[in-house]
Amino acid sequence: MPSSLGYRDQQGHLDVLMRTRLTGGILLLGHFAAAAVVAYGYYLGALVLVLATHCFFLWGTLRPNSSLFGSVAKTFLTKQQEVWLTIDDGVCPKTTPALLDSLKKHGVRASFFVVGRKTDAHPELMERIASEGHQIANHTQTHPHASFWAAFPWTLKREIGEGTEAFRSPVGMSNWFVHSYLKKRGLRPIGWSVRGLDGIATPRAEVTANIDKGLRPGAIVLIHDGYDVERRGYAPVDILEDLMQLLEKRGYQCTIPPKSALLPREA
Numbered sequence: 422m423p424s425s426l427g428y429r430d431q432q433g434h435l436d437v438l439m440r441t442r443l444t445g446g447i448l449l450l451g452h453f454a455a456a457a458v459v460a461y462g463y464y465l466g467a468l469v470l471v472l473a474t475h476c477f478f479l480w481g482t483l484r485p486n487s488s489l490f491g492s493v494a495k496t497f498l499t500k501q502q503e504v505w506l507t508i509d510d511g512v513c514p515k516t517t518p519a520l521l522d523s524l525k526k527h528g529v530r531a532s533f534f535v536v537g538r539k540t541d542a543h544p545e546l547m548e549r550i551a552s553e554g555h556q557i558a559n560h561t562q563t564h565p566h567a568s569f570w571a572a573f574p575w576t577l578k579r580e581i582g583e584g585t586e587a588f589r590s591p592v593g594m595s596n597w598f599v600h601s602y603l604k605k606r607g608l609r610p611i612g613w614s615v616r617g618l619d620g621i622a623t624p625r626a627e628v629t630a631n632i633d634k635g636l637r638p639g640a641i642v643l644i645h646d647g648y649d650v651e652r653r654g655y656a657p658v659d660i661l662e663d664l665m666q667l668l669e670k671r672g673y674q675c676t677i678p679p680k681s682a683l684l685p686r687e688a
């Protein structure tokens with residue numbers, strides 16, 4: 422909801438439209454300045470200006486959780502000792518059932534940021550996730566992690582679609598168009614405060630150690646589902662069990678916060 426000034430969001434941060442105008446202005450200014458420099462015959466200077474402008478845009482796009490083009494939810498407001506457990510990249514018939522068993526055993530609700538292509542193939546897992554009280558959230562249709570940074574509006578229609586309750590970009594990269602697309606649907610990207618880097622080959626003990634460093638009330642915790650267990654040497658349920666032990670040791674509960682409690686800053 423914009424304020425009366427119309428350019429700040431609920432938490433007083435610049436909204437997507439304002440950031441679009443600002444960053445668009447910087448892009449135009451960089452190119453006008455380069456054209457002016459060319460007029461004086463300084464070709465190398467013009468090249469440096471154009472490259473610097475493009476690098477600025479690339480930095481804002483490729484940096485996970487970047488807020489250059491719009492705010493990203495990285496924490497949530499709470500007075501309790503609680504965190505939001507989010508699980509990316511499912512579903513998978515080899516790993517998701519064990520995760521669900523473990524969540525049930527610990528009485529924990531989580532949000533599953535699922536990949537549409539995988540859920541289409543396993544509707545029975547989606548039914549189970551929903552019936553056991555977890556949140557189903559959108560993590561694109563095909564998880565195009567190598568190209569999503571350059572996604573155009575027509576790609577987003579296919580990858581995000583409509584009717585999404587919560588959305589997280591692959592590798593947390595949200596460009597100009599992603600922010601605009603989500604804003605029109607009353608959403609903003611969900612990022613994270615802490616992750617164990619279990620989406621890549623991180624040794625098991627380091628995964629929870631990484632998460633431990635960033636645990637705070639209101640933290641958004643990110644772990645992964647659906648990877649190759651044999652190659653990784655551990656399963657998503659192993660990481661979940663380690664995490665449950667850690668949270669218990671530190672006195673944390675898990676919750677799924679309402680959209681109104683999400684905050685665009687680090688814990």
Ligand SMILES: [Zn+2]
Binds near residue numbers: 509510591
């Ligand atoms: Zn992912």
